[in-house]
Amino acid sequence: MNTLIQALLIGLIAAYGVLDYQLGTLYTFRPIVLGPLVGLVLGDLGAGLTIGASLELFFMGAISVGAYIPPDVIAGGVLATAYAISLDKGVDAAITLAMPIALLVLALDNFVNALLPLILKIADNGAAEGNPKKIRMIHWAYGLVTTAIKFVVVFLAFYLGADAMQKVLDMIPQVIIDGMGVAAGLLPAMGFAMLMRMILNKKLIPFYFLGFVLSAYLNLPVLGVAIVGVIIVIEKFGLLEPRPAAATAGAETAEEVDDDDF
Secondary structure, rough: HHHHHHHHHHHHHHHHHHHHHHHHOOOOOHHHHHHHHHHHOOOHHHHHHHHHHHHHHHHOOOHHHHOOOOOOOHHHHHHHHHHHHHHOOOHHHHHHHHHHHHHHHHHHHHHHHHHHHHHHHHHHHHHOOOHHHHHHHHHHHHHHHHHHHHHHHHHHHHHHHHHHHHHEEEEEEEEHHHHHHHHHHOHHHHHHHHHHHOOOOOOHHHHHHHHHHHOOOOOHHHHHHHHHHHHHHHHHHOOOOOOOHHHHHHHHHHHHHHHOOO
16 A cells, blocks of 8 residues: 555544544544554554554543643544554654644644634524525534544645654654653553543542552452442442332322323
């Protein structure tokens, strides 16, 4: 498969990541999903799985919450994986490249997002005129433009930038690459710490220490800790308990009252 076709397919993978928002936000735009697809295109599925999983940990806290706009996970994950595989580099190189790429594309996205709202005036006019066709047209145009821009950026970056990226990697001292490899071992803890900053409260602290005890002192693997967590959720919320008869009767009575009202 020549470079042009590979670049086109990798651009389509990035476009598919953007379309995830139009498909109900299934989180298929994450590196753990797009990385293996890139590896499949470049003929190294194993490397795509490994790099995608590592970048998923790296970008674990990169989630839009409130007014926070995270780095571009799609472009950063796809291009870092593609460069690392095509240049025969490993996870360390992918992690080294992922964040700078994600931040650069985020800057481009911010510029485009500052211009695109100008066309929303057409949708406002359509709403004022009672013309739903204009609203639908702008809705589709906005989504297609953002998807097309991501496709073009990733396509050109991979097709034109592989040699330049090889030169950049050659310029980076080996000690920095090795340091990024060591830092990769800290990524799971850092990612979970970023998530905990958003969700941790007094009620969850006991369960946090329970997971620590199960892992550190009982050597329970992650899957085992997850199963214990599921059991706690089932018990705490009473998911297996039958509904009380009184509650069922009350619900039926409420339905009868509603029927009488109508």
